[in-house]
Amino acid sequence: MSNTGESRQRSRVYRCEGIVIRRRDFGEADRLVTVLTDDHGKVRALAKGSRRTKSRLGGHLEPYARVRLMLARGRNLDIITSAQVLEPMTHLRREERSILYASHWSEIADQLMAESEQNRFGYGVLVRALTSLDLGRDPVITSRICEWEFLAASGFQPELFQCTGCGRQIEPGGNGIHIEAGGVVCPECHALDPLSRAVSNDALRVLRAIGRGDGGLLYDRPLNDDLLREIEQLLIGYLRSVIERDLQAWQILSSLEDGTTWGTPGQ
Numbered sequence: 624m625s626n627t628g629e630s631r632q633r634s635r636v637y638r639c640e641g642i643v644i645r646r647r648d649f650g651e652a653d654r655l656v657t658v659l660t661d662d663h664g665k666v667r668a669l670a671k672g673s674r675r676t677k678s679r680l681g682g683h684l685e686p687y688a689r690v691r692l693m694l695a696r697g698r699n700l701d702i703i704t705s706a707q708v709l710e711p712m713t714h715l716r717r718e719e720r721s722i723l724y725a726s727h728w729s730e731i732a733d734q735l736m737a738e739s740e741q742n743r744f745g746y747g748v749l750v751r752a753l754t755s756l757d758l759g760r761d762p763v764i765t766s767r768i769c770e771w772e773f774l775a776a777s778g779f780q781p782e783l784f785q786c787t788g789c790g791r792q793i794e795p796g797g798n799g800i801h802i803e804a805g806g807v808v809c810p811e812c813h814a815l816d817p818l819s820r821a822v823s824n825d826a827l828r829v830l831r832a833i834g835r836g837d838g839g840l841l842y843d844r845p846l847n848d849d850l851l852r853e854i855e856q857l858l859i860g861y862l863r864s865v866i867e868r869d870l871q872a873w874q875i876l877s878s879l880e881d882g883t884t885w886g887t888p889g890q
């Protein structure tokens with residue numbers, strides 16, 4: 624790893640695969656894009672002229688598409704010199720709800736993934752989540768898996784097996800979760816700590832399944848609404864505590880998830 628890192632430092636041009644997680648206009652015709660990449664972590668780069676109609680870059684830098692990029696290192700910002708779409712993720716862009724989920728995951732990626740630091744696991748988390756969304760799989764389940772895995776990819780996954788208060792092995796029944804302490808607490812520590820909130824055995828079981836990579840099984844085994852809500856509150860609470868701010872896309876998404884009839888953008 625270290626010697627590839629050194630050779631990367633020396634070469635001015637580099638290639639990678641990535642997903643545009645943020646994009647904003649810059650100057651007259653340029654765009655500033657944030658890309659989560661396979662080999663270079665999070666990269667902020669300039670796409671010169673990409674807002675011009677004839678730009679070769681323009682159509683290849685849509686948010687959430689998986690793209691192959693060539694970049695040149697700049698003094699402050701890297702410059703995208705070419706872009707090619709590998710997976711357009713067009714289906715997910717047709718639904719307002721899917722766009723909000725994609726934007727929620729991109730925001731988490733932007734907050735948790737480090738700049739210019741290879742994190743293949745983190746990149747894979749986003750690719751899998753967006754692909755599932757594009758294939759029309761349940762975004763709620765996908766989101767819980769994605770949220771957990773981003774926490775894991777950044778080293779913040781909650782402890783689920785040992786009490787974060789006294790270190791004892793967690794047995795089923797009467798446990799709590801203490802978000803600031805980093806995980807589960809045993810019944811005794813839970814009773815003593817006003818900041819610990821109760822966690823059900825089912826929620827622990829589901830989180831452990833996601834943690835060992837079995838989250839995909841959840842698509843075939845519908846969870847009841849209370850359990851889904853418990854897991855959602857736990858993971859979102861955790862993310863807020865790690866990121867130390869509110870999640871903007873999530874605020875919109877969660878207010879709309881209660882009883883909204885979802886349409887397509889522009890209608």
Ligand SMILES: [Zn+2]
Nearest residue numbers: 786789809812
């Ligand atoms: Zn304890």
